[in-house]
Amino acid sequence: MRWPPRRGLATRLNSATVHIGRALRKEGPGPLAAEHRSALGVVFFAGPIRMGALAAAERVGPPAMTKTVALLERQGLVRRDRDATDDRAVLIRATRRGAAAVSAGRDERVRRLERALTRLGPEARHRVAAAVDDLEELIDVLEHENRARVGPTLPSKG
Numbered sequence: 001m002r003w004p005p006r007r008g009l010a011t012r013l014n015s016a017t018v019h020i021g022r023a024l025r026k027e028g029p030g031p032l033a034a035e036h037r038s039a040l041g042v043v044f045f046a047g048p049i050r051m052g053a054l055a056a057a058e059r060v061g062p063p064a065m066t067k068t069v070a071l072l073e074r075q076g077l078v079r080r081d082r083d084a085t086d087d088r089a090v091l092i093r094a095t096r097r098g099a100a101a102v103s104a105g106r107d108e109r110v111r112r113l114e115r116a117l118t119r120l121g122p123e124a125r126h127r128v129a130a131a132v133d134d135l136e137e138l139i140d141v142l143e144h145e146n147r148a149r150v151g152p153t154l155p156s157k158g
Contacts, residue, residue: 024109031075035060037105039068040094043078044102048091050083077101 025034032040035058042057043049049057055065069092072078077098083089094102117125 024112036068036071039065040072040077040098041102041105043072043092044094044099048081048093050089050091054092072098 039054039058042054046053046057051065051069052062054069055062058065058068060068069078069080073080075097076095078092079095080090081093083091117128120128
């Protein structure tokens with residue numbers, strides 16, 4: 001078997017991940033933009049979390065994250081609580097409504113992937129299943145690089 005050049009494989013993988021993400025992105029009447037849904041997901045999976053850590057995880061500045069959290073608060077999806085270990089700090093937590101929104105979005109994406117997988121033949125499904133372990137290993141490599149470059153990041157699995 002002839003292996004593709006690394007550059008070609010990286011280009012195809014980049015394109016595939018972008019297209020999968022775009023195909024799974026729920027476009028609908030919901031009030032949240034993608035960056036707001038992303039921040040809510042971080043709060044849900046990694047929270048409670050300080051504002052600075054949330055901004056770092058989303059790779060935005062504190063002013064932008066303050067606006068995002070304010071919007072999420074107005075929607076009833078997150079709340080701010082005092083950090084019991086530091087009176088100056090605030091922790092952002094998902095509300096029940098926020099947790100339900102994240103779970104519903106994830107469940108919908110999983111259902112869509114499941115339906116799409118049923119349209120593949122058994123051999124293709126087997127190859128996809130085998131590739132997932134390698135993709136998770138690749139994610140770990142990328143996250144390790146991120147930590148080395150910009151400091152700790154949040155878990156990407158979940």
